Amino acid sequence: MKTSPSAQTSIEIPPTAGFPLVSQGEGAKIAARDVNVFYGDKQALRNIALDIKPNEVTAFIGPSGCGKSTFLRCLNRMNDIIDGCRVTGSINLDEEDIYHRRIDVVQLRARIGMVFQKPNPFPKSIYENVAYGPRIHGLARNKTDLDEIVQTSLERAGLLGEVKDRMDQPGTGLSGGQQQRLCIARAIAVNPEVILMDEPCSALDPIATAKIEELIDELRQNYTIVIVTHSMQQAARVSQRTAFFHLGNLVECNDTEQIFTNPQHKLTQGYITGRFG
Protein backbone atom coordinates (compact mmCIF):
# COMPACT_ATOMS: atom_id res chain seq x y z
CA MET A 1 0.00 0.00 0.00
CA LYS A 2 1.41 3.37 -1.00
CA THR A 3 0.92 5.41 2.11
CA SER A 4 4.31 7.07 2.51
CA PRO A 5 4.17 10.73 3.60
CA SER A 6 5.48 11.81 0.20
CA ALA A 7 2.53 10.12 -1.48
CA GLN A 8 0.27 12.25 0.72
CA THR A 9 1.79 15.53 -0.33
CA SER A 10 1.92 14.81 -4.04
CA ILE A 11 -0.95 16.28 -5.99
CA GLU A 12 -0.56 13.55 -8.59
CA ILE A 13 -3.06 11.30 -6.85
CA PRO A 14 -4.94 9.63 -9.69
CA PRO A 15 -8.62 10.43 -9.14
CA THR A 16 -9.64 6.80 -9.03
CA ALA A 17 -7.02 5.63 -6.54
CA GLY A 18 -8.69 6.03 -3.19
CA PHE A 19 -6.25 3.78 -1.39
CA PRO A 20 -3.52 6.25 -0.50
CA LEU A 21 -6.24 8.26 1.19
CA VAL A 22 -7.32 5.65 3.69
CA SER A 23 -5.74 3.61 6.43
CA GLN A 24 -5.84 -0.16 6.45
CA GLY A 25 -9.36 -0.13 7.79
CA GLU A 26 -8.26 -0.77 11.36
CA GLY A 27 -10.37 1.06 13.90
CA ALA A 28 -12.78 2.18 11.21
CA LYS A 29 -16.48 2.11 12.03
CA ILE A 30 -17.26 1.71 8.36
CA ALA A 31 -14.71 0.56 5.82
CA ALA A 32 -15.58 0.74 2.12
CA ARG A 33 -13.41 -0.93 -0.49
CA ASP A 34 -13.68 -1.05 -4.29
CA VAL A 35 -17.22 0.24 -4.19
CA ASN A 36 -18.77 0.65 -7.64
CA VAL A 37 -22.35 1.69 -8.16
CA PHE A 38 -24.28 1.42 -11.40
CA TYR A 39 -27.68 2.82 -12.26
CA GLY A 40 -28.50 0.56 -15.19
CA ASP A 41 -25.54 0.98 -17.57
CA LYS A 42 -24.43 4.21 -16.04
CA GLN A 43 -21.64 4.03 -13.49
CA ALA A 44 -22.25 6.43 -10.60
CA LEU A 45 -19.31 5.56 -8.36
CA ARG A 46 -15.88 4.18 -9.21
CA ASN A 47 -13.64 2.15 -6.91
CA ILE A 48 -14.43 4.05 -3.75
CA ALA A 49 -12.20 3.17 -0.81
CA LEU A 50 -12.90 5.07 2.34
CA ASP A 51 -12.78 4.63 6.10
CA ILE A 52 -15.30 6.29 8.39
CA LYS A 53 -13.87 6.61 11.86
CA PRO A 54 -15.98 6.13 14.98
CA ASN A 55 -17.24 9.14 16.93
CA GLU A 56 -16.23 11.50 14.20
CA VAL A 57 -18.23 13.57 11.78
CA THR A 58 -17.26 12.82 8.21
CA ALA A 59 -18.52 15.26 5.59
CA PHE A 60 -19.02 14.38 1.93
CA ILE A 61 -18.72 17.32 -0.40
CA GLY A 62 -18.71 17.69 -4.18
CA PRO A 63 -20.72 19.14 -7.04
CA SER A 64 -24.21 17.87 -7.83
CA GLY A 65 -24.12 14.46 -9.42
CA CYS A 66 -20.68 13.61 -8.07
CA GLY A 67 -21.99 10.53 -6.27
CA LYS A 68 -21.77 11.69 -2.65
CA SER A 69 -25.45 11.00 -1.87
CA THR A 70 -25.28 7.73 -3.79
CA PHE A 71 -22.35 6.68 -1.64
CA LEU A 72 -24.12 7.79 1.53
CA ARG A 73 -27.12 5.66 0.58
CA CYS A 74 -24.82 2.67 0.02
CA LEU A 75 -23.87 2.82 3.68
CA ASN A 76 -27.28 1.64 4.88
CA ARG A 77 -28.37 -0.06 1.67
CA MET A 78 -30.94 2.57 0.76
CA ASN A 79 -29.94 1.94 -2.85
CA ASP A 80 -31.46 -1.55 -2.61
CA ILE A 81 -34.88 -0.04 -3.15
CA ILE A 82 -33.86 1.82 -6.32
CA ASP A 83 -34.65 -0.09 -9.51
CA GLY A 84 -31.64 -0.92 -11.65
CA CYS A 85 -29.16 0.08 -8.99
CA ARG A 86 -26.26 -2.33 -8.57
CA VAL A 87 -23.54 -2.07 -5.91
CA THR A 88 -20.25 -4.01 -6.05
CA GLY A 89 -17.28 -4.09 -3.70
CA SER A 90 -17.45 -4.30 0.05
CA ILE A 91 -18.72 -2.09 2.82
CA ASN A 92 -18.03 -3.30 6.32
CA LEU A 93 -19.67 -2.08 9.49
CA ASP A 94 -17.42 -3.11 12.38
CA GLU A 95 -15.73 -5.58 10.03
CA GLU A 96 -19.01 -7.16 9.02
CA ASP A 97 -20.05 -7.01 5.36
CA ILE A 98 -23.36 -5.16 5.24
CA TYR A 99 -24.09 -6.53 1.75
CA HIS A 100 -23.83 -10.13 2.92
CA ARG A 101 -27.05 -12.04 2.22
CA ARG A 102 -27.46 -12.95 5.89
CA ILE A 103 -27.75 -9.27 6.81
CA ASP A 104 -31.24 -8.17 7.84
CA VAL A 105 -31.67 -4.82 6.15
CA VAL A 106 -34.24 -3.60 8.65
CA GLN A 107 -31.86 -4.33 11.52
CA LEU A 108 -29.04 -2.72 9.56
CA ARG A 109 -31.01 0.48 9.16
CA ALA A 110 -31.67 0.52 12.87
CA ARG A 111 -27.90 0.44 13.40
CA ILE A 112 -27.30 2.98 10.67
CA GLY A 113 -30.01 5.62 10.85
CA MET A 114 -30.72 8.33 8.35
CA VAL A 115 -31.91 11.92 8.30
CA PHE A 116 -33.03 13.42 5.02
CA GLN A 117 -32.86 16.79 3.33
CA LYS A 118 -36.51 17.62 3.88
CA PRO A 119 -37.83 16.96 7.35
CA ASN A 120 -40.26 14.07 6.95
CA PRO A 121 -42.08 13.44 10.24
CA PHE A 122 -44.83 10.82 10.16
CA PRO A 123 -48.34 12.31 10.13
CA LYS A 124 -48.67 11.31 13.77
CA SER A 125 -48.13 12.92 17.13
CA ILE A 126 -44.71 14.09 18.26
CA TYR A 127 -44.68 11.23 20.76
CA GLU A 128 -45.60 8.62 18.17
CA ASN A 129 -42.97 9.86 15.74
CA VAL A 130 -40.25 9.01 18.24
CA ALA A 131 -41.95 5.96 19.76
CA TYR A 132 -42.58 4.24 16.43
CA GLY A 133 -39.05 2.86 15.89
CA PRO A 134 -38.42 1.54 19.41
CA ARG A 135 -41.86 -0.09 19.35
CA ILE A 136 -41.39 -2.00 16.09
CA HIS A 137 -37.85 -2.98 17.08
CA GLY A 138 -39.10 -4.16 20.47
CA LEU A 139 -36.74 -1.91 22.40
CA ALA A 140 -39.24 -1.12 25.17
CA ARG A 141 -40.74 -3.68 27.54
CA ASN A 142 -43.55 -1.45 28.71
CA LYS A 143 -45.04 2.02 28.50
CA THR A 144 -42.64 3.43 31.12
CA ASP A 145 -39.65 2.21 29.09
CA LEU A 146 -41.06 3.72 25.93
CA ASP A 147 -41.80 7.02 27.64
CA GLU A 148 -38.23 7.12 28.79
CA ILE A 149 -36.80 6.40 25.34
CA VAL A 150 -39.00 9.13 23.83
CA GLN A 151 -37.93 11.61 26.52
CA THR A 152 -34.22 10.84 26.20
CA SER A 153 -34.29 10.92 22.41
CA LEU A 154 -36.07 14.28 22.33
CA GLU A 155 -33.68 15.54 24.96
CA ARG A 156 -30.63 14.42 22.99
CA ALA A 157 -32.06 16.01 19.88
CA GLY A 158 -32.37 19.27 21.81
CA LEU A 159 -36.13 19.37 21.29
CA LEU A 160 -37.63 18.24 24.58
CA GLY A 161 -37.89 21.71 26.13
CA GLU A 162 -39.83 23.00 23.14
CA VAL A 163 -42.31 20.11 22.85
CA LYS A 164 -42.76 18.55 26.28
CA ASP A 165 -46.16 20.19 26.82
CA ARG A 166 -47.57 19.16 23.46
CA MET A 167 -46.37 15.62 22.86
CA ASP A 168 -49.77 14.62 21.50
CA GLN A 169 -49.80 17.33 18.83
CA PRO A 170 -48.95 16.37 15.25
CA GLY A 171 -45.23 16.41 14.38
CA THR A 172 -46.05 18.12 11.11
CA GLY A 173 -47.22 21.18 13.05
CA LEU A 174 -43.69 21.99 14.21
CA SER A 175 -41.42 24.51 12.48
CA GLY A 176 -38.96 23.21 9.85
CA GLY A 177 -36.02 23.23 12.24
CA GLN A 178 -38.04 21.52 14.96
CA GLN A 179 -39.28 18.92 12.48
CA GLN A 180 -35.70 18.16 11.49
CA ARG A 181 -34.72 17.75 15.14
CA LEU A 182 -37.77 15.52 15.57
CA CYS A 183 -36.45 13.37 12.70
CA ILE A 184 -33.08 13.24 14.43
CA ALA A 185 -34.82 12.22 17.67
CA ARG A 186 -36.68 9.55 15.71
CA ALA A 187 -33.39 8.31 14.25
CA ILE A 188 -31.61 8.10 17.60
CA ALA A 189 -34.59 6.51 19.39
CA VAL A 190 -33.66 3.10 17.98
CA ASN A 191 -30.18 3.47 19.42
CA PRO A 192 -28.19 3.51 16.17
CA GLU A 193 -24.40 3.44 15.92
CA VAL A 194 -24.14 5.56 12.81
CA ILE A 195 -26.31 8.45 11.64
CA LEU A 196 -26.30 9.39 7.97
CA MET A 197 -27.48 12.88 7.13
CA ASP A 198 -28.26 13.92 3.58
CA GLU A 199 -28.13 17.74 3.50
CA PRO A 200 -30.02 17.99 6.77
CA CYS A 201 -29.99 21.78 6.89
CA SER A 202 -30.63 22.79 3.32
CA ALA A 203 -34.27 23.57 4.05
CA LEU A 204 -33.57 25.41 7.30
CA ASP A 205 -32.84 29.01 8.25
CA PRO A 206 -29.45 29.95 9.79
CA ILE A 207 -30.65 29.72 13.40
CA ALA A 208 -32.23 26.30 12.92
CA THR A 209 -29.08 25.30 11.02
CA ALA A 210 -26.88 26.41 13.92
CA LYS A 211 -28.99 24.34 16.31
CA ILE A 212 -28.64 21.25 14.15
CA GLU A 213 -24.90 21.82 13.81
CA GLU A 214 -24.53 22.18 17.57
CA LEU A 215 -26.56 18.99 17.92
CA ILE A 216 -24.33 17.14 15.44
CA ASP A 217 -21.31 18.15 17.49
CA GLU A 218 -22.93 16.78 20.68
CA LEU A 219 -24.18 13.59 19.03
CA ARG A 220 -20.65 12.80 17.91
CA GLN A 221 -19.85 11.70 21.48
CA ASN A 222 -22.18 8.74 21.10
CA TYR A 223 -22.55 8.18 17.39
CA THR A 224 -20.57 8.13 14.19
CA ILE A 225 -21.95 10.70 11.81
CA VAL A 226 -21.72 11.03 8.05
CA ILE A 227 -23.13 14.16 6.50
CA VAL A 228 -23.59 15.15 2.89
CA THR A 229 -23.63 18.90 2.48
CA HIS A 230 -23.50 21.47 -0.28
CA SER A 231 -22.31 24.08 2.13
CA MET A 232 -18.53 24.09 2.38
CA GLN A 233 -18.77 26.24 5.46
CA GLN A 234 -21.01 23.67 7.08
CA ALA A 235 -18.58 20.87 6.30
CA ALA A 236 -15.80 23.02 7.75
CA ARG A 237 -17.81 23.81 10.87
CA VAL A 238 -19.14 20.39 11.80
CA SER A 239 -16.79 17.73 10.49
CA GLN A 240 -13.44 16.31 11.51
CA ARG A 241 -12.84 14.56 8.18
CA THR A 242 -13.93 15.64 4.74
CA ALA A 243 -14.18 13.56 1.58
CA PHE A 244 -14.40 15.27 -1.80
CA PHE A 245 -16.20 13.47 -4.63
CA HIS A 246 -16.10 14.37 -8.29
CA LEU A 247 -17.71 12.55 -11.25
CA GLY A 248 -18.11 9.35 -9.27
CA ASN A 249 -14.55 9.35 -7.92
CA LEU A 250 -13.35 9.94 -4.41
CA VAL A 251 -10.71 12.56 -5.12
CA GLU A 252 -9.43 13.36 -1.68
CA CYS A 253 -10.24 12.52 1.91
CA ASN A 254 -8.37 14.12 4.73
CA ASP A 255 -8.67 16.03 7.99
CA THR A 256 -11.17 18.81 7.46
CA GLU A 257 -8.65 21.46 8.42
CA GLN A 258 -6.23 20.17 5.80
CA ILE A 259 -8.90 20.03 3.10
CA PHE A 260 -9.95 23.63 3.66
CA THR A 261 -6.55 25.21 4.19
CA ASN A 262 -4.28 23.15 2.01
CA PRO A 263 -6.02 20.61 -0.22
CA GLN A 264 -3.62 18.29 -2.02
CA HIS A 265 -5.58 17.77 -5.20
CA LYS A 266 -6.18 20.44 -7.83
CA LEU A 267 -9.81 19.39 -8.24
CA THR A 268 -10.49 19.81 -4.52
CA GLN A 269 -8.81 23.19 -4.58
CA GLY A 270 -10.85 24.24 -7.60
CA TYR A 271 -14.11 23.13 -6.06
CA ILE A 272 -13.77 24.64 -2.60
CA THR A 273 -12.46 27.96 -3.87
CA GLY A 274 -15.17 28.24 -6.51
CA ARG A 275 -12.90 27.91 -9.54
CA PHE A 276 -14.63 25.03 -11.22
CA GLY A 277 -14.41 25.38 -15.00
Place this chain on the structure above:
Amino acid sequence: MVARDANGHTVRSFEEELNQLTNIIVRMGGLAEAQLAGAIQSIVRRDSDLAARMVAGDARIDEMEQEVHSFTVRLLALRQPLADDLRAIVGALKISAELERIGDYAANVAKRALVLNQNQPVKPVAGIPQMGRLVQEIVNDVLDAYVERDVEKAMAVWRRDEEVDELHTSLFRELVTYMMEDPRNITPSTHLMFIAKNIERIGDHATNIAETIHFLVEGKSLTQRRPKGRDATQYRPTQED
Protein backbone atom coordinates in the same frame (compact mmCIF):
# COMPACT_ATOMS: atom_id res chain seq x y z
CA MET B 1 -0.47 40.58 -14.04
CA VAL B 2 -0.53 38.11 -11.19
CA ALA B 3 0.38 34.46 -11.60
CA ARG B 4 -2.84 32.69 -10.61
CA ASP B 5 -4.61 29.64 -11.92
CA ALA B 6 -5.58 30.01 -15.54
CA ASN B 7 -8.84 28.57 -14.31
CA GLY B 8 -10.27 31.67 -12.65
CA HIS B 9 -13.03 31.97 -10.06
CA THR B 10 -16.58 31.46 -11.16
CA VAL B 11 -17.37 34.66 -9.30
CA ARG B 12 -15.27 37.08 -11.29
CA SER B 13 -15.55 39.98 -8.84
CA PHE B 14 -13.81 37.83 -6.22
CA GLU B 15 -10.98 37.14 -8.65
CA GLU B 16 -10.69 40.88 -9.25
CA GLU B 17 -10.63 41.60 -5.53
CA LEU B 18 -7.81 39.12 -4.99
CA ASN B 19 -5.85 40.76 -7.79
CA GLN B 20 -6.57 44.14 -6.29
CA LEU B 21 -5.21 42.95 -2.94
CA THR B 22 -2.01 41.73 -4.56
CA ASN B 23 -1.71 45.05 -6.37
CA ILE B 24 -1.93 47.06 -3.15
CA ILE B 25 0.83 44.91 -1.64
CA VAL B 26 2.98 45.37 -4.73
CA ARG B 27 2.49 49.16 -4.64
CA MET B 28 3.16 49.21 -0.93
CA GLY B 29 6.34 47.18 -1.49
CA GLY B 30 7.45 49.54 -4.26
CA LEU B 31 6.95 52.47 -1.93
CA ALA B 32 8.88 50.81 0.91
CA GLU B 33 11.71 50.07 -1.53
CA ALA B 34 11.77 53.70 -2.68
CA GLN B 35 11.77 54.92 0.92
CA LEU B 36 14.76 52.75 1.74
CA ALA B 37 16.64 53.84 -1.39
CA GLY B 38 15.92 57.51 -0.68
CA ALA B 39 16.98 57.22 2.96
CA ILE B 40 20.31 55.69 1.98
CA GLN B 41 20.84 58.28 -0.77
CA SER B 42 20.20 61.03 1.76
CA ILE B 43 23.17 59.74 3.82
CA VAL B 44 25.49 59.23 0.86
CA ARG B 45 24.72 62.59 -0.73
CA ARG B 46 24.26 64.36 2.62
CA ASP B 47 20.94 65.55 1.23
CA SER B 48 18.75 66.76 4.12
CA ASP B 49 15.83 67.74 1.86
CA LEU B 50 15.63 64.21 0.54
CA ALA B 51 15.88 62.83 4.10
CA ALA B 52 13.01 65.06 5.23
CA ARG B 53 10.88 63.88 2.29
CA MET B 54 11.57 60.27 3.22
CA VAL B 55 10.59 60.89 6.85
CA ALA B 56 7.30 62.41 5.69
CA GLY B 57 6.74 59.68 3.08
CA ASP B 58 6.33 56.94 5.66
CA ALA B 59 2.79 58.09 6.45
CA ARG B 60 1.65 56.86 3.04
CA ILE B 61 2.90 53.32 3.77
CA ASP B 62 1.07 53.37 7.10
CA GLU B 63 -2.11 54.36 5.30
CA MET B 64 -1.68 51.53 2.82
CA GLU B 65 -1.28 49.05 5.64
CA GLN B 66 -4.63 50.22 7.00
CA GLU B 67 -6.07 49.84 3.52
CA VAL B 68 -4.84 46.23 3.31
CA HIS B 69 -6.16 45.60 6.80
CA SER B 70 -9.71 46.72 6.07
CA PHE B 71 -9.68 45.07 2.66
CA THR B 72 -8.63 41.67 4.04
CA VAL B 73 -11.20 41.85 6.86
CA ARG B 74 -13.86 42.61 4.26
CA LEU B 75 -12.77 39.73 2.03
CA LEU B 76 -12.73 37.29 4.96
CA ALA B 77 -16.21 38.36 6.06
CA LEU B 78 -17.88 38.53 2.67
CA ARG B 79 -16.12 35.86 0.61
CA GLN B 80 -15.29 33.26 3.25
CA PRO B 81 -12.20 32.26 1.31
CA LEU B 82 -10.69 28.77 1.50
CA ALA B 83 -7.49 26.97 0.59
CA ASP B 84 -5.08 29.03 -1.56
CA ASP B 85 -7.45 32.02 -1.52
CA LEU B 86 -7.45 31.98 2.27
CA ARG B 87 -3.68 31.73 2.33
CA ALA B 88 -3.35 34.56 -0.19
CA ILE B 89 -5.47 36.83 1.99
CA VAL B 90 -3.85 35.95 5.30
CA GLY B 91 -0.46 36.19 3.57
CA ALA B 92 -1.23 39.68 2.25
CA LEU B 93 -2.19 40.78 5.74
CA LYS B 94 1.09 39.51 7.16
CA ILE B 95 3.21 40.92 4.34
CA SER B 96 1.60 44.34 4.70
CA ALA B 97 2.66 44.39 8.37
CA GLU B 98 6.23 43.52 7.37
CA LEU B 99 6.29 46.24 4.73
CA GLU B 100 4.98 48.75 7.23
CA ARG B 101 7.90 47.91 9.54
CA ILE B 102 10.33 48.22 6.63
CA GLY B 103 8.89 51.68 6.00
CA ASP B 104 9.38 52.60 9.66
CA TYR B 105 13.02 51.55 9.62
CA ALA B 106 13.63 53.46 6.40
CA ALA B 107 12.09 56.57 7.98
CA ASN B 108 14.31 56.13 11.02
CA VAL B 109 17.37 55.91 8.78
CA ALA B 110 16.29 59.17 7.12
CA LYS B 111 15.79 60.86 10.50
CA ARG B 112 19.29 59.93 11.56
CA ALA B 113 20.60 61.16 8.19
CA LEU B 114 19.26 64.61 9.15
CA VAL B 115 21.43 64.54 12.31
CA LEU B 116 24.46 63.06 10.54
CA ASN B 117 24.37 65.77 7.90
CA GLN B 118 24.94 68.36 10.60
CA ASN B 119 28.17 66.62 11.73
CA GLN B 120 31.56 66.04 10.11
CA PRO B 121 31.42 63.04 7.79
CA VAL B 122 32.72 59.79 9.30
CA LYS B 123 34.74 57.43 7.15
CA PRO B 124 32.74 54.18 7.29
CA VAL B 125 29.77 55.86 5.73
CA ALA B 126 30.91 53.86 2.69
CA GLY B 127 29.86 50.60 4.30
CA ILE B 128 26.29 51.83 4.68
CA PRO B 129 25.42 52.14 0.96
CA GLN B 130 26.97 48.74 0.35
CA MET B 131 24.73 47.19 2.97
CA GLY B 132 21.84 49.33 1.71
CA ARG B 133 22.28 48.08 -1.86
CA LEU B 134 22.26 44.48 -0.71
CA VAL B 135 19.09 44.94 1.35
CA GLN B 136 17.38 46.86 -1.47
CA GLU B 137 18.12 43.93 -3.77
CA ILE B 138 16.71 41.54 -1.22
CA VAL B 139 13.52 43.56 -0.77
CA ASN B 140 13.17 43.85 -4.54
CA ASP B 141 13.65 40.10 -5.06
CA VAL B 142 11.20 39.15 -2.35
CA LEU B 143 8.55 41.38 -3.91
CA ASP B 144 9.19 39.77 -7.30
CA ALA B 145 8.89 36.37 -5.64
CA TYR B 146 5.55 37.48 -4.20
CA VAL B 147 4.13 38.64 -7.52
CA GLU B 148 5.36 35.51 -9.30
CA ARG B 149 4.45 33.20 -6.38
CA ASP B 150 8.00 31.89 -6.80
CA VAL B 151 9.08 29.87 -3.76
CA GLU B 152 12.60 29.26 -5.12
CA LYS B 153 13.23 32.97 -5.45
CA ALA B 154 11.78 33.60 -2.00
CA MET B 155 14.05 30.97 -0.50
CA ALA B 156 17.08 32.55 -2.21
CA VAL B 157 16.22 35.79 -0.40
CA TRP B 158 15.76 33.90 2.82
CA ARG B 159 19.25 32.44 2.57
CA ARG B 160 20.85 35.70 1.45
CA ASP B 161 20.00 37.48 4.67
CA GLU B 162 23.10 35.83 6.11
CA GLU B 163 25.22 38.20 3.97
CA VAL B 164 23.43 41.16 5.53
CA ASP B 165 24.21 39.91 9.02
CA GLU B 166 27.88 39.55 8.09
CA LEU B 167 28.07 43.07 6.69
CA HIS B 168 26.33 44.47 9.73
CA THR B 169 28.76 42.80 12.10
CA SER B 170 31.83 44.06 10.26
CA LEU B 171 30.40 47.58 10.11
CA PHE B 172 29.70 47.43 13.83
CA ARG B 173 33.30 46.46 14.55
CA GLU B 174 34.62 49.21 12.32
CA LEU B 175 32.48 51.85 14.01
CA VAL B 176 33.61 50.79 17.48
CA THR B 177 37.21 51.25 16.33
CA TYR B 178 36.48 54.79 15.08
CA MET B 179 34.86 55.70 18.35
CA MET B 180 37.89 54.48 20.28
CA GLU B 181 40.21 56.47 18.04
CA ASP B 182 38.48 59.80 18.56
CA PRO B 183 35.65 60.61 20.98
CA ARG B 184 34.31 63.23 18.51
CA ASN B 185 33.31 60.28 16.32
CA ILE B 186 31.05 58.87 19.00
CA THR B 187 27.85 60.75 18.11
CA PRO B 188 27.90 60.19 14.34
CA SER B 189 29.21 56.63 14.76
CA THR B 190 26.39 55.80 17.14
CA HIS B 191 23.86 57.07 14.61
CA LEU B 192 25.56 55.04 11.90
CA MET B 193 25.40 52.00 14.14
CA PHE B 194 21.65 52.43 14.52
CA ILE B 195 21.32 53.02 10.79
CA ALA B 196 23.19 49.80 10.11
CA LYS B 197 20.98 48.00 12.61
CA ASN B 198 17.84 49.39 10.96
CA ILE B 199 18.99 48.19 7.56
CA GLU B 200 19.81 44.81 9.03
CA ARG B 201 16.29 44.64 10.50
CA ILE B 202 14.81 45.45 7.09
CA GLY B 203 16.63 42.37 5.81
CA ASP B 204 14.99 40.32 8.57
CA HIS B 205 11.54 41.57 7.60
CA ALA B 206 12.28 40.63 3.99
CA THR B 207 13.05 37.08 5.14
CA ASN B 208 9.76 37.05 7.05
CA ILE B 209 8.03 37.94 3.78
CA ALA B 210 9.92 35.09 2.11
CA GLU B 211 8.59 32.70 4.76
CA THR B 212 5.06 33.98 4.19
CA ILE B 213 5.44 33.38 0.45
CA HIS B 214 6.49 29.83 1.23
CA PHE B 215 3.32 29.35 3.31
CA LEU B 216 1.18 31.04 0.71
CA VAL B 217 2.35 28.78 -2.12
CA GLU B 218 3.09 25.50 -0.34
CA GLY B 219 0.37 25.65 2.30
CA LYS B 220 2.77 24.88 5.13
CA SER B 221 5.22 26.81 7.21
CA LEU B 222 8.96 26.54 6.78
CA THR B 223 10.38 24.24 9.39
CA GLN B 224 14.11 24.69 8.77
CA ARG B 225 16.06 27.35 10.59
CA ARG B 226 17.46 30.24 8.68
CA PRO B 227 21.25 30.33 8.23
CA LYS B 228 22.63 33.09 10.47
CA GLY B 229 25.79 35.11 9.92
CA ARG B 230 28.03 36.12 12.82
CA ASP B 231 26.01 38.71 14.64
CA ALA B 232 27.14 41.77 16.49
CA THR B 233 25.66 40.73 19.83
CA GLN B 234 28.78 38.70 20.59
CA TYR B 235 31.20 41.49 19.73
CA ARG B 236 33.63 42.65 22.40
CA PRO B 237 36.75 44.74 21.66
CA THR B 238 40.00 43.14 22.79
CA GLN B 239 42.90 44.99 24.47
CA GLU B 240 44.90 45.03 21.20
CA ASP B 241 42.11 46.81 19.24
